[in-house]
Amino acid sequence: MSENRAPIYLDNNATTRTDPSVVQTMLPFFTEQFGNASSAHAFGNEAAIAVRQARRSLSGLLGSAYDHEIVFTSGGTEANNAAILSALATQEGRDEVVTTSVEHSAVLALTEQLAARGVKTRIIAVDACGRLDIEAFRCALGPRTAIASVMWANNETGTIFPVKCLAGWTREAGALFHTDAVQAIGKVRLNLKDSTIDMLSLSAHKLHGPKGVGALYLRKGTKFQPLICGGSQERGRRAGTENIPGIVGLGKAAELAAERLEPERIRIGALRDRLEQGILRNGECVVLGDIRNRLANTTNIAFDHLEGEAIAHRLNRAGIAVSLGSACRSGSMQPSHVLRAMQVPAWRMHGAVRFSLSRETSLAEVDEAVCAVSDIVTRMRASSRATVREQTS
Ligand SMILES: Cc1ncc(COP(=O)(O)O)c(C=O)c1O
Ligand code: FES
Structure with a gap:
C-alpha cells in the first residue's frame, strides 16, 4: 500500500462501501x-x-x-x-x-x-x-x-x-x-x-x-x-x-x-471515460464489452499479452483495488466465463482488468489510477521485451 495516501477503491461491482x-x-x-x-x-x-x-x-x-x-x-x-x-x-x-x-x-x-x-x-x-x-x-x-x-x-x-x-x-x-x-x-x-x-x-x-x-x-x-x-x-x-x-x-x-441517480450517472460516466482514455493512451489495450451500451461506472480493459492478475496484484500493492472480472472467480484460475462466451482470444482475455467506480470515486483518484496503471504496464512491457531480447540473443 502506498504510504502517503488513502487506498483507492475501484471494485464497486464486487461491493460498495455502506453509506455512513x-x-x-x-x-x-x-x-x-x-x-x-x-x-x-x-x-x-x-x-x-x-x-x-x-x-x-x-x-x-x-x-x-x-x-x-x-x-x-x-x-x-x-x-x-x-x-x-x-x-x-x-x-x-x-x-x-x-x-x-x-x-x-x-x-x-x-x-x-x-x-x-x-x-x-x-x-x-x-x-x-x-x-x-x-x-x-x-x-x-x-x-x-x-x-x-x-x-x-x-x-x-x-x-x-x-x-x-x-x-x-x-x-x-x-x-x-x-x-x-x-x-x-x-x-x-x-x-x-x-x-x-x-x-x-x-x-x-x-x-x-x-x-x-x-x-x-x-x-x-x-x-x-x-x-x-x-x-x-x-x-x-x-x-x-x-x-x-x-x-x-x-x-x-x-x-x-433514487435522489442521486441521474447526476451521479453523468459524473461517474465522465470519470470512467477519463480513466479509460487515460489508460488506452498507452496503447496495446482494448475495452471489452458493448461500449455504446453499458453501465456508466464500469470499464473492462484487456492489456494484450500481459497477465491481468499481475497488473491487479501490482495495483493492489500500490493501494488501488481492482478486480480481474468476477470476484467469485478470482483465485479459481478459471478464466472468466463472460469473456470466454464473448470469444475473447486467450492472449487478450488473460490481460483483462475490471475497474468499477461509484458515487464515492473522485477525479483525483481516477487520475492517480491512470498514472499507476500506466507506470505498471510500461514496466511490465519493458521487462517482457527485455526477456524476449535475452531469449533471442
Ligand atoms: C449480476 C449479479 N447477480 C447476483 C449477484 C449476487 O448477489 P448477492 O451477493 O447479493 O448474493 C451479484 C454479486 O456479485 C451480481 O453481480
Ligand atoms: S461476486 Fe460478483 S462477481 Fe461474484
Missing part, C-alpha cells in the same frame, strides 16, 4: 427498536412500520406500482434462485428455462444443477461485444418455456441488455420474465410499471447498502412458490424473521440512489 448515513439509519434497529415485525406490541409495531417504509422507498426506486410487489431476501443470489425455481414449480405444462451464457453464477450454477436433473435449459450466446443474440433468444422461447432469465447489466463488462424488449417477447410466448438487476439497480433508471418484467432481483450491497439483504420484485398476480418455507413473513412468500436493520438499510440506500 445508511449505517446511521440502521443502528437503532439493533438496540432501541429491536422488535420482531410479527410481534403484536409496540416494539413489533415499530419494526413493522420500518419495514413498510423501506418497502415503499425500494418500490419508488424500481418504479413499481405496489409496495407488496417487493419480497425481501438475503440478497441477489437468493432472489435469483427463488425466481427461477418458483417459475418451474408454478408454470403448468412448462418446464424449460431460457437464459444467457454471461449470467452471474447465481443463475448459471442453478441452471447447471437443473440441467443435471433433466430440466431443459437453453443458454443464449453473446457476440464479441457481449451483446445478446436476439434472434436466438426469440427462437428459444416456446410453449414449454417456464421462464426466461436475463441480467439487466453484466457485472464484468457493464454491458446492458434490452430487457424490456426481451420481457415483451417472453410475455407473448406465455412465459415469465426475470431479470437479475443486481448491477443495474441504482445505476440505471428503472420503471417497472411500463414493462412486462415479472420478476427482478437486487442486492443492497451493490448500492451502498449492507451485505446480506436484497429483494425480489414480484409483479402483482405472478404465481409464486416460496424458496424458504416456515412462518408467514413477507405475505407467506419468504419465511424467517425479517432482517430489520438490513431491510431498513436497503430502504435508505434506495432513497439515496
Whole structure:
C-alpha cells in the first residue's frame, strides 16, 4: 500500500462501501427498536412500520406500482434462485428455462444443477461485444418455456441488455420474465410499471447498502412458490424473521440512489471515460464489452499479452483495488466465463482488468489510477521485451 495516501477503491461491482448515513439509519434497529415485525406490541409495531417504509422507498426506486410487489431476501443470489425455481414449480405444462451464457453464477450454477436433473435449459450466446443474440433468444422461447432469465447489466463488462424488449417477447410466448438487476439497480433508471418484467432481483450491497439483504420484485398476480418455507413473513412468500436493520438499510440506500441517480450517472460516466482514455493512451489495450451500451461506472480493459492478475496484484500493492472480472472467480484460475462466451482470444482475455467506480470515486483518484496503471504496464512491457531480447540473443 502506498504510504502517503488513502487506498483507492475501484471494485464497486464486487461491493460498495455502506453509506455512513445508511449505517446511521440502521443502528437503532439493533438496540432501541429491536422488535420482531410479527410481534403484536409496540416494539413489533415499530419494526413493522420500518419495514413498510423501506418497502415503499425500494418500490419508488424500481418504479413499481405496489409496495407488496417487493419480497425481501438475503440478497441477489437468493432472489435469483427463488425466481427461477418458483417459475418451474408454478408454470403448468412448462418446464424449460431460457437464459444467457454471461449470467452471474447465481443463475448459471442453478441452471447447471437443473440441467443435471433433466430440466431443459437453453443458454443464449453473446457476440464479441457481449451483446445478446436476439434472434436466438426469440427462437428459444416456446410453449414449454417456464421462464426466461436475463441480467439487466453484466457485472464484468457493464454491458446492458434490452430487457424490456426481451420481457415483451417472453410475455407473448406465455412465459415469465426475470431479470437479475443486481448491477443495474441504482445505476440505471428503472420503471417497472411500463414493462412486462415479472420478476427482478437486487442486492443492497451493490448500492451502498449492507451485505446480506436484497429483494425480489414480484409483479402483482405472478404465481409464486416460496424458496424458504416456515412462518408467514413477507405475505407467506419468504419465511424467517425479517432482517430489520438490513431491510431498513436497503430502504435508505434506495432513497439515496433514487435522489442521486441521474447526476451521479453523468459524473461517474465522465470519470470512467477519463480513466479509460487515460489508460488506452498507452496503447496495446482494448475495452471489452458493448461500449455504446453499458453501465456508466464500469470499464473492462484487456492489456494484450500481459497477465491481468499481475497488473491487479501490482495495483493492489500500490493501494488501488481492482478486480480481474468476477470476484467469485478470482483465485479459481478459471478464466472468466463472460469473456470466454464473448470469444475473447486467450492472449487478450488473460490481460483483462475490471475497474468499477461509484458515487464515492473522485477525479483525483481516477487520475492517480491512470498514472499507476500506466507506470505498471510500461514496466511490465519493458521487462517482457527485455526477456524476449535475452531469449533471442
Ligand atoms: C449480476 C449479479 N447477480 C447476483 C449477484 C449476487 O448477489 P448477492 O451477493 O447479493 O448474493 C451479484 C454479486 O456479485 C451480481 O453481480
Ligand atoms: S461476486 Fe460478483 S462477481 Fe461474484
